[in-house]
Amino acid sequence: MLFQTPSLVSALCFLYPLFPHPVAAVWPAPQKITKGDAVLYLNQNIEVTYNGAFIPYTYGYTPSGFNSKEIVQAGISRALTGIFNSKFVPWILHKPGAKYEPDLSEQEWLKTLEIIQTAEDDPSAFKPLAGEVDESYNLTLSETGEVKLTAVSSIGVLRGLETFTQLFYQHSTGTFWYTPYAPVSIQDSPKFPHRGILLDTARHFFPLEDILRTIDAMSWSKLNRLHVHVTDSQSWPLVIPSMPELSEKGAYHPSETYSPEDIEKIQKYGAYRGVQVYFEIDMPGHIGSVSLSHPELIVAYNEQPYHWWCAQPPCGAFKLNNTAVDEFLEKLFDDFFPRIEPYSAYFHTGGDELNKNDSMLDEGIRSNSSEVLQPLLQKFIDAQHKRVREAGLTPVVWEEIPLEWNVTLGEEVVVQAWLGGSTVKKLTGKGHRVIDSNYNFWYLDCGRGQWITWENGLPFRTGYPFNDWCGPTKSWGLIYSHDPTANLTAEEAKLVLGGEVAVWSETIDPMNLDSIVWPRASVAGEVLWSGRIDENTGQNRSQIEAFPRLTEFRERLVKKGVRASPITQEFCVQGEPWECEFAM
Template sequence: MSSRLLPLLSLLLVTVLPPAAAIWPAPQSYTKGNTTLYLNQNIKVTYNGASVCWSHPSSTENGCCLNEELSNENLIHQQLPYTYGYSPSGASSKEIVQAGVSRALAGIFDSKFVPWVLHKPNSKFEPDVYAGQNWLKTLEIVQTAEDKPSAFKPLDNEVNESYNLTISTGGDVKLSAVSSIGILRGLETFTQLFYQHSTGTSWYTPYAPVSIQDAPKFPHRGIMLDTARHFFPVEDILRTIDAMAWSKLNRLHVHVTDSQSWPLVIPALPELSEKGAHHPSETYSPADIERIQKYGMHRGVEVYFEIDMPGHIGVVSLSHPELIVAYNEQPYYWWCAQPPCGAFKLNNTAVDNFLGKLFDDLLPRLAPYSAYFHTGGDELNKNDSMLDDGIRSNSSEVLQPLLQQFIDTQHSRVRKAGLTPAVWEEIPLDWNVTIGKDTVVQAWLGDESIKKLTGMGHKVIDSNYNFWYLDCGRGQWLSWENGEAFKTGYPFNDWCNPVKSWRLIYSHDPTAGLTPEEAKLVLGGEVAVWSETIDAMTLDTLVWPRASAAGEVLWSGRIDPATGQNRSQIEATPRLNEFRERMVKRGVRASPIQMTFCVQGEAWECEYVM
């Protein structure tokens, strides 16, 4: 009988209870009340005591004054609500904060977000706008320390992203942080406390008083985007950066070239993209790269680049065939993981000169906005050097010293440009190449790799393919001939099937099975967007909100400090539903994770409890 009473009881409850406050990722500490406060354009914003001019591009109003500089600035993504932003040429903390305030407030006013949970069929929880409105009066922003020059291109652990946010029942908001990046994080949290009233005339939070103390668990929280197997237009990358900032993700790792294409325009070597891009329209100019990096910097998202080598570089053969072995060799699986094959010749002066020229052009342009440069190093096939006239061997004993020298040379160039190298795990683990203590190693082959790498003292980024590869599980890109080949391929699943659902992604702890000493070396993680079967059409739906699920693990931690236990799907699901709805309203085509019935109802109706 209890099972039959429970629904009735709960139906009664949902008609009177306000919704849970859905902040994603969850703050470290969070208390709230149930007083409703309203927000409009009259809120007075200060930053370290001075008035902040914030601007609302869709109207002539703004927070304190008509500011020529702001109103003339480049409005990006004008067709999308909320995703516009300001790109001042400099990077002053004031400008960063001012633009952040503008995005946060304009976002609340423009996103028209009335969540499902507030207007379900059998409940009308919403404050009565006609019963008197108490208004937010001030948003007082205090930054407690001056930003270091590295604040906008930090190494992991180099910037303090923590913040404190309080809203008093009297209508005063206080946001304090050590860095301007921390202030951006707090502004995003502030945004997520507000709804538009369904009357369409008011914005409010029903949660005052609010007190939040927050800080990230891991400093490196990212997405790796492969722009070589499919090209992604600049606008799609900027939109991705917006959604990353909403999820408090802070690293966009662009895997910008691979054997399939070279979209990156290198003025000193124009033939690379002329011959190697899929099409002249599918290239990133130096101005595009700077635009992407600046856009990220303004949102606390550091954009860094990878040129994968010495494997995964076949495309260079189209312009420089003398530098490459095994280009598009067949059958491809003898020579590499995926067509077209192709690797740099090791121990080759021409290759070294080429890379000198490439890095001299590229790295000084990236360094103002990046702390890292990734030199790749995954899946190098030993057989390739069998075809290299200068080597003719697939013996590790022969190849290892050559690879060591290759990495040493390139990494010293990276360091000379003021950047810190990153590599895939195969470089130290499979090839026993010695790398610098500064070098970050990206692990993708699982927990065991992380254990080994941290055991060796390496700093690690976790991209465990069993959990955090977003491309997996939707079928192969390869075509099978009828007959025996067909039988071999059937049922045509890809190598990392199945799809990693948000629940699986959310269940993964990058430090699982590590000692405390080892765990300290895990800087964070990146979900991977390999693009064999992903392009601009599918980017949003495949990345969001799954990347946000990893985002919460990386920001809030797998363990919930309130319980000391793993975070619970039951607690997370309604928050992720609401966050996903908010993303859609902000112009990102995020996938639904539950049917509307579950989103509208109390979570228990769509839960499995034993």
């Protein structure tokens, strides 16, 4: 039987004051931070300069173009507005009756916010390949009220401004904003350049406001890639003006489509916040919705029983030995690529879960032999990746393409790993650059039951208790425990660009999106920004240290309009970390 002895509890109570409750933000954890206990107040008249020029604080400022000054000015507007409008009075972080805010009788004020960008932005700064933009920043806040934020790029400035916002609370009087942590010194930079979320918009459609709110929360979490899995066999919500029949027949409803204007708005909104939005049209499987407008290009659409033909209905794959498919994709990409290239560095061509049996129904193949299909798939991938490159984009594929199908890929192609185990090591061992989305840790849809239904009788009993394939639920602690570079050599680890949490939407729609994604995506965000090792201690970052910061960050998300789930009961939010720690 596990229990805590009185002597152990006393010991814990004695030890934990050495590590005081760190309600001082900051999420994700900076690489290096020191802070004091002096109080400084912030008002809307703070003098802000950028490279020596005065920048007025303008509520709701929207950039007029992609240049450093516009990006930074909009970032300043969002940062200060976020502080003044959040109404975050932090009573929930303290025990009832505790004194948690400063006395207003003595007030020292922040005087200046000086922002210095030390280098000019390269044009790629607003749509970079992984590692092309320097996101590092240094932030100091003196006890006498001077704030200095220095960064190499405007994107680094945005990251520093997000950290700045997390140092402040609103006083319960409602008219004062303060930080109790002066002086502050932070030196910060990300461990991984690719820190993302995959959002599936084909199983369920997400209106623009949900996607834009997701981008906002990503920027607050220092996540920088939104991978939109925009089409699949279930639906084709993407409007292609030269091929209107695709969405007219393939979307769930005319109201559930993304116009060219919508796509541009999503991408611009992200770019202004340092979040690159890139798209995936999964192929040659997961493409059955094309059959609704072009049945001559697709095999196995809605064939039953579906599990012979695909992972989930309604199935459907491109014919791999049909020139009409290539002509279709040429027309599609000629329309789509020029519109997304100004804001994206990547395009994802998919390639997961291609079922060999589909080609048994293809009159041009009639075989499910790997020896027959592999050369056809190699030719298909080569042709599409050539188009991606010619459009100025870098191809991304799922891991099955190189590992299961042994397709040879271009050196620059990025491979997204999801099946766990030794996958990342195999890919990096072959020299591939990798995005890690290990389903054992980072599939946020898992552990909530199947989307399928069961008959009565034997199949019903066989299905009990109706778990999904990727359970258990990926709790914040499980997500936090994952290291994308575990068991890799130093050279292999260099090829891991970062990772993405996956939001497959079979059982997720606008009603539960926020509560499923947040704050768990932020947890992966800290792993990818800060790394699993705390540079200050040389030890793995622990849940006991992360927990109070995460609970505070979750409260900030809620105050900004994100319906993020709680990670614990309110007693634990208000208590000391040791009070809710499992100890033996």
